[in-house]
Amino acid sequence: MRIFKEIKTIQNWCKEQKLQGKSIGLVPTMGYLHDGHLSLVREAKKHCDIVVVSIFVNPIQFGAGEDFEVYPRDFERDTGLLEEEKVDAVFAPSNNEMYNPDSSTFVEVTGEITGKLCGASRPGHFRGVTTVCTKLFNICLPDKAFFGQKDAQQVMVLEKMVRELNFPLDIIRVPIVREADGLAMSSRNVYLDPEARQQALILNEALSEAEEAIKNGERDTARLKNKLREIIASSPLAEIDYAEIYDAYDLADVEKADRKIIMALAVRFGKTRLIDNRLVEV
Numbered sequence: 359m360r361i362f363k364e365i366k367t368i369q370n371w372c373k374e375q376k377l378q379g380k381s382i383g384l385v386p387t388m389g390y391l392h393d394g395h396l397s398l399v400r401e402a403k404k405h406c407d408i409v410v411v412s413i414f415v416n417p418i419q420f421g422a423g424e425d426f427e428v429y430p431r432d433f434e435r436d437t438g439l440l441e442e443e444k445v446d447a448v449f450a451p452s453n454n455e456m457y458n459p460d461s462s463t464f465v466e467v468t469g470e471i472t473g474k475l476c477g478a479s480r481p482g483h484f485r486g487v488t489t490v491c492t493k494l495f496n497i498c499l500p501d502k503a504f505f506g507q508k509d510a511q512q513v514m515v516l517e518k519m520v521r522e523l524n525f526p527l528d529i530i531r532v533p534i535v536r537e538a539d540g541l542a543m544s545s546r547n548v549y550l551d552p553e554a555r556q557q558a559l560i561l562n563e564a565l566s567e568a569e570e571a572i573k574n575g576e577r578d579t580a581r582l583k584n585k586l587r588e589i590i591a592s593s594p595l596a597e598i599d600y601a602e603i604y605d606a607y608d609l610a611d612v613e614k615a616d617r618k619i620i621m622a623l624a625v626r627f628g629k630t631r632l633i634d635n636r637l638v639e640v
């Protein structure tokens with residue numbers, strides 16, 4: 359497995375792979391890898407000749423007062439796991455390598471799709487994500503890039519960017535990987551103390567109950583949102599950032615769950631903010 363820290367070197371290596379007729383799959387991550395990340399890697403291995411995983415805690419997608427400084431990092435462990443998965447290359451640049459001090463170019467998707475949910479709670483977050491992914495696409499030249507449904511709004515925003523800016527690549531969505539008890543895997547789960555970890559199960563439970571209600575004929579999204587909020591509020595440590603239901607394609611408002619919808623949650627347990635979501639089609 360090759361480990362690259364410099365943009366020029368990996369970009370040249372990727373160009374060579376392409377000249378040899380090999381397809382490239384890119385899995386962008388911020389490291390501290392778990393089985394959710396590895397499911398993206400396994401999917402990439404199925405689709406592409408060469409798999410590149412990037413590990414970069416992207417400073418420009420964190421807001422002031424967020425967890426950039428303390429975000430968990432373990433490069434040795436991550437590269438060990440990727441070696442076991444037979445990944446071809448890891449790209450792990452420094453902040454200075456990715457951003458010159460005078461960098462002033464950003465890629466931004468505007469409108470409802472970035473104005474709601476995490477876009478509203480974390481101003482500038484998606485601009486950071488679309489900018490770093492544009493750079494990673496230009497550096498690693500992927501034919502396909504793999505993203506988790508766990509970060510549902512992120513993958514929707516990236517699909518829109520790729521469509522509208524004609525990037526020559528496909529975005530592949532990979533389903534949410536959960537712990538045995540239903541908690542969506544996340545690098546941030548390590549922040550949870552045992553009590554919060556137990557109470558965090560309420561996210562998946564609330565989504566399952568609301569999904570069940572839809573399957574049983576409930577269509578009114580206002581009532582469904584109330585149901586989500588009531589269930590989550592039964593966990594004393596949970597502080598709801600949002601519990602919303604939108605159109606699954608563009609995050610348009612929906613009064614009735616009569617098409618493909620997304621139920622999206624962001625909930626704080628102490629300082630730890632967790633997100634989860636469920637797509638439902640009737």
Ligand code: AMP
Nearest residue numbers: 387388389394505506508509534535543
């Ligand atoms: P992160 O390192 O948190 O930026 O995540 C890197 C990629 O892994 C993103 O595309 C995430 O959506 C994806 N991912 C994170 N957690 C999960 C999970 N539990 N299931 C599936 N994909 C995930």
